[in-house]
Amino acid sequence: MTLKSWVNIDGVITPGEAARVSVFDRGFLFGDAVYEVLRTVDQAPLFWEAHRARLWRSARALCIPLDALDPSHLYAQMQATLAQADWGESSIRVIITRGEGEPAWGAGGFGQARWIIIVEPLRRPDPALYAQGCVLKTFGVARGDRGGLDPRIKSSNKLVAVMAIADAQAAGAHEALRVDPLGRILEGATSTFFLVRGGVLLTPPIAVGILEGITRAKVIELAQRLGVPFEEVELHIDDLPSADEAFICSSIRGVLPVRQIDQYVFSAPGPICRVILEGYERSLRGALSPSLG
Ligand SMILES: Cc1ncc(COP(=O)(O)O)c(C=O)c1O
Secondary structure, three states: OOOOOEEEEOOEEEEHHHOOOOOOEHHHHHOOEEEEEEEEEOOEEOOHHHHHHHHHHHHHHOOOOOOOOOHHHHHHHHHHHHOOOOOOOEEEEEEEEOOEOOOOOOOOOOOOOEEEEEEEEOOOOOHHHHHHOEEEEEEEOOOOOOOOOOOOOOEOOOHHHHHHHHHHHHOOOOEEEEEOOOOEEEEEOOOEEEEEEOOEEEEOOHHHOOOOOHHHHHHHHHHHHHOOOEEEOOOEHHHOOOOOEEEEEEOOOEEEEEEEEOOEEOOOOOHHHHHHHHHHHHHHHOOOOOOOO
16 A cells, blocks of 8 residues: 555545545456556646547447546546645556446446546656666467457456566566567557667557557657657567667656566667657656647
8 A cells, every 4th residue: 555645536535545445346346447547747647638538448448438527527636636745746547447336247237437546656667777778578468368358448457467567577577578479579568668670660550459558659759750760560579689679668657778578688778769768758848738748
């Protein structure tokens, strides 16, 4: 349990340790929920509109009705929760569950979806990892590794990620890199993945079965703006020995260089990763403008 946190459940803000949801909440019973995690910059939510849009897409894909939830009300509630934070930057987790019901499987007959906002101090990886790179361990998964659900849905059912991260950490790695049975590289347990080979930035397409990462999209936009050659292409585990650089991305980490994946070692941060990392960090300063927000 995080000691420092504030939680807003359907409009009631409490310190994290006092926050409670019913055991009959479908999120608890079945992982029947969707979520987003974002960070603040200068205490303001970063890329909220992109996160909001994905949250609504995920809910729609799971037929969680959000008709009664006004996005601007949710945003105002997020601001009210953030106003309680007496620390610097925050991470914000927004969860929408199908709500409360009998512990029966049917997804119909529920009242209102429930929303929960959790605000905690932002915990980014150790700065040394940005300077020296992190370590990934590959983790084999079936292609539809979320029980056949579309991987673009950011659902609260995270068991594969939990197991993959446990496997990586047991081996001393920082993050798991999910690989399908054909040896295709998908994404990290909670991150998207980029390689550099021969001066070209490469990342797997969404269609391989990955989340539409918001940081991934920003990195692609940045690469195009900076003139870094870029291609969306299926990557295979056999591409690792010839790769020059690698990095992972997520809303909390930003761009994090990778120095090792299993037995393969890379320069970290390599020259292209460095350009993207610095460009991304710089862009955050101006990111609260509507064009990037
Ligand atoms: C499976 C998966 N892929 C990628 C990401 C990174 O996505 P984003 O950049 O939108 O935070 C996450 C973040 O939680 C994730 O869970």
